[in-house]
Amino acid sequence: MEEMPKTYDTAAVEQRMLDKWLEGDYYRRSAGVGDCTVTIPPPNVTGKLHMGHAMDDTIQDTFVRFNRMRGRSTRWILGTDHAGIATQTKVDKKLAAEGISRREIGRDKFIDACWDWTNEYGGFIVEQVKRMGCSVDFSDPHFTMDEDYAKGVRKVFCDWYHDDLIYRGKRIVNWCPHCTTAIADDEAEYKEEDGHLWHLRYPLVEPIDGQDYIVVATTRPETMLGDTGVAVSPKDHDKDKFVGAKVMLPIMDREIPIFSDFYVDAGFGSGFVKVTPAHDPNDFAMGERHGLEKINIFDETAHVVEGYGQFTGMSREECREAVVAWFEEHGLLDHVEDHHHSVMHCYRCDSALEPWLSEQWFVAVDKLKGPATEAVTSGNIKFHPERWTQSYLTWMENLKDWCISRQLWWGHRIPVFYCEDCGWEDALMEDTDVCPKCGGHHVRQDEDVLDTWFSSQLWTFATQGWPDNIELLKGHHPTAALFTARDIIALWVARMIMASTYFLDEIPFHDVVIYATILAKDGTRMSKSKGNGVNPMDLIEKYGADAMRFNLLTLVTNNQDVRFDANIDKKTRELIDSPRTEQARSFVTKIWNASRFVLGNLEGFTPGEPVARTQADAWIFSRLARLSKVVTEGISAYQFGEVARELHNFFWNEFCDWYIEFSKASLRAEGEERLQTQRNLVFVLDNALRLLHPAMPFVTEAIWEHLPKAEGEKPALMVAAWPEPETLASWIDPEAERAVGMLCGVVGAVRSTRARYGISPKQELAVVVNAQPENVTVLEELSSQISVMARVSEFAVAAGAPKPAESAAVVVEGAEVYSVLTGMVDFDAERTRLAKEQKKLAGDAAKFSKKLSNPGFLAKAAPEIVEKDRAKLAEIEDQLARVEAQLAELG
Incomplete structure (x- = not known):
């Protein structure tokens, strides 16, 4: 048998x-028996792996490997998304660096440039996923712009168009002036900003009760150029007298009406609300109700259009300053207040979005909401x-028609064709340049492309043969589970359910697993601009893929957010260290070294069945059986954090720290005792590696290669049989667990006392145990083993045994x-010494507590400084508690 290397070389292995x-x-x-098909949430084709991807992919691979070992028909489907806005932005920048623009080269050449970019960078993230050890089916990748996938996207559009679920209309959309495209409501990111509330005077056309003007309050004075009304609340009876009157809109000299509408909050500002139907969705709704004109004052880049005098050509920001200056110059600026409010930003470029009236394509969602809601309320x-x-149901309940058109060139072009001769229009599965109605040749296709989420909503079934080869779906759809982030429950998850229930009349997946958002160490969002993001590839290079994966799994809890423990160099933005990942690497090393010990003591080994020759054997077999049940049920229930902790506790504490120690004397023996100990060690190690494999595939596979195998065993651990709880259940032995658990508890207590007081392991101690009555006999029978393992000179156990003078007490289970x-x-x-240390620690704790309770410090200090001080205070308080416990123990 080839000897395992002394050191585990992560990169080579x-x-x-x-x-x-x-x-x-x-x-x-x-x-296999049963199906486990999972689709990977498609990352951007030109993207790079980030910690969210790493978390998601680790969870998925753990689930997939687990099901593969259980004999399921398992496939993890690979794919990437064309990422319309992101890819077009990158290609635009590349062209700009070359001194050209997409407008110069035209649509066809620009799309060719996008394909070139995709072909050059598209496989980067896939290689990173492979490097993580993700067992994705790399032989059959999918891309949302592939020909067969594009056909499915086109079918969805055409079918919904002909079923009156898609329509074109002029509505307010969230417009990004930088990307020059509409953005879905769910893609807008709200940011809190400090702004102002300007109070502007609008002159009344005719004075009312001696009042010449009213005062409107607005956060966006520049949009007053497009005002077509002023609204008040019908509950604000002090303003009843103004309803029906008109004001003369300053600058524009436009007469606009004052009306009442229940949308208005009488308590906001002055109670008079300027109404700009083309630049605010609520104003648009009021404009519809009251028949107001809709005037769009901005172009697609948010500059003022022609016809507005000195303001024409100004950006939003320039126009705001100029309008406020005009009002001040003409004595119509009443006053200005500071105002904190939320502002929508583009999720791609971070520009402030502009509510903008434009003609767009929409999906009418009313007919789709019901089945998609029932799929969840039914428990399916x-x-x-x-x-x-x-969260899903609330979003579905409030769902509005979905804007699906984007003013881009890269993406699925909307398959609607128009005849300029006769006015014919239709959505077609095939392109045409001839009008089927009049035979004319002046036929053009719609210029817009579809929202990326429109195409990705088909992901679970368009990657499996739909619409042309639907037989491939049989037995593999619905898929087993979808693993994703909470941010896209509305953007993607809900739309996948709507599409699947409509076109297949079935759900797309049985479970939706939402993992926690990974934050930086200081609790803020990881981002490139902040320089606090962690590159998963750096973690793998430094610690190995298994260590990164295992650390990520320990972070999977029911929490909404988790902080990733990593220190980043602020200047170079490179990883310095990650203490928790370092701990996970220590676990990898522990697995390797413990396995080397077992395999290095197999001289004379011959295969055979495990036998519980000793109480320690019965105990470890029982613990292994329980571990199998916990891990199997845990992964099935997506409790990955709990699974990781149980695996760590079993292998490090129970197997390495105790069972291997119990086995050493028998390994030094000869004959049947040594052979059976070898067989038992191999049996436990083999099953432990199988249980660890989904989480830590590399190190377990590498070790398993060296293990003695039964005849007919699989060629790789990743396809070997899973230790099913039912097959190990007969090993469960509560009495052995209780007995050995007591032994470990008592020996561990004595050892911890030695460590606490710096007593040499060679120095024998007298030990007294105050045990619960039912444990006395058990401990008496174990006294000789306890004495040897804990180096005890005198050992006494009794129910109610008093604490001896000058002794240290440790509470263990049952004693x-x-x-x-x-x-x-x-x-x-x-x-x-302890009193002196207590005084110092108490002083330090008081100092940090005072500092952290100071509002001035909390307001001015950087978040990472505050977080560092809080961590330091927690550490001091923990040390203080331990010192005080020792003082109490010493009387």
Whole structure:
């Protein structure tokens, strides 16, 4: 048997394992009982892996590997999204650097440039996913602009168009002046900003009760150029006398009416609200109700259009300053207040969005909402954690028609054709340049493309043969689960459910697993601009893929957000360290070294069945059986954090720290005792590696190669059989668990006392145990083992045994363990030392508490400084509690 290397070389081993898995073709779907098909949420084709991707992909791969080992027909479908706005923006920048623009080269050449960009950079993120060890089916990648996928997108549009679910209309949309395209409501990001509330005087056409003007309050004075009305609340009876009157709109000399509408909040500003129907969705609604003219004052780049005198050609910001200056110059600026409010920004370029009246394509969602809602309320689709169910249902209840057109060139072009000769219009599955109605040749296609989310809503079924080869879907749709972030429950999850229930009359997946958002160490969002983002590839290079994956799994809880423990160099933005990932690497090393010990003690080994020869054997077999049940149920219920903690506790604490120690004496023996110990160690290690494999595939596969195998065993761990709870259930032995658990508890208590007081492991101690009555006999039977393992000179156990003088107490399950320290510790000196340390720590704690309760400090200090001080205070308080406990123990 080839000896395992002394040191685990992550880079070399991981590459070799990747090659082995790919060459073995293990990532493809294989035959099995039951189906586990999962579609990877398609990352942007030109993107790079970030920590959100790393978390998502780690969870998915753990789930997929687990199901593959259980014998499911498993396939993880790979794909990328064409990312309309993001890709077009990058190609625009590339062309600009070359001194040209897309307008110069035209649509066709620009699309060619986008394909060139995609072909050059499109595989980058896929290679990174591969490097993580994700067992995706790389042999059959999908792209939302592929020909077969595009056909599915076109069918959805045409069918909905002909079913009257898609229409074109002039509505207010969220417009990005930088990207020059509409943005969906759900894609707008709200940011809190400090602004102003300007109070402007609008002269009344005819005075009312001696009043010559009214005062309107607005956060956007520049849009007053497009005002066509002023509204008041019908509940504000002081303003009843103004309803029906008119004001003369300053600058424009336009007479506009005053009317009442229940939308108006009488308590906001002056109670008079300027109404600009073309630049605010609520104003648009009021304009519809009251028949107001809709005047669009901005062009697609948010500059004032022709016809506005000195303001023409100004940007929004320039126009705001000029309008306020005009009002002040003419004595019509009443006053200005500071005002904190939310402003919508583009999720791609961060520009402030402009509510803008334009003609767009929409999906009428009323007919789609019902089935998509019922799919969740019926329990056919379950959200994990369950609290996201209500978020989905609330969003669905308030869902408005979906704007699906984008003013881009890169993407799925809207398949609607128009005849300029006779006015014919239709959505077609095939392009045409001849009008089927009049035979004319002046036929043009709509210029806009579809929203990226429109195409990605088909993901679970268009990647599996729909619409041409729907037989491929049989048995593999609905898919098992969708793993995704909460940010796109509305953008993507809901729309996938609507599309699937409409076109397939079935749900797209059974479970929706929402993982926590990964924040930077200081609690803020990771971002390139802040320089606080962590590159998963840096973590893999420094610590190995298994360590990164395992650390990420420990972060999977029911929390909404988690902080990633990593320190980033502020200047270079490079990773300095990640203590939690370092701990995970230590676990990888522990697995490797423990396995080397077992495999290095197999001289003379011959295969055979495990036998519980000792109580320790019965205990570890029982713990292994329980672990199998916990891990199997945990992964099935998407409780990955709990699974990771249970795996760590079993392998590090129970197997390495205790069972291997129990086994050492038997390994030094000869004959049947040694052989059976070898067999038991191999049995436990083999099953532990199988249970660890989905989370930590590389190190477990590398070790498993060295393990003795039964005849007919699979060629790779990733396709080996899972340790099913039912097959191990007969090993469960509560009495053995109780007995060995007591032994470990007592020995651990004595060892911790030695460490706490700096007593040499060679120094024997007298130990008294105050045990619960039912545990006395058990501990008496274990006394010889306890004495050897804990180096105890005298051992006594009794129910109600008193605490000896000058002894340290440790509480364990079912007993209190007293280690006598007489002659081992200078109690007076130790009390003096601890009292001095207590005083210092109490002073430090008071200092940090005072600092952190100071509002001035909290307002001015950087968030990372505040967070650092809070962490320091928690550390000091923990140290203080331990010192005070020791003082109490010493009397």
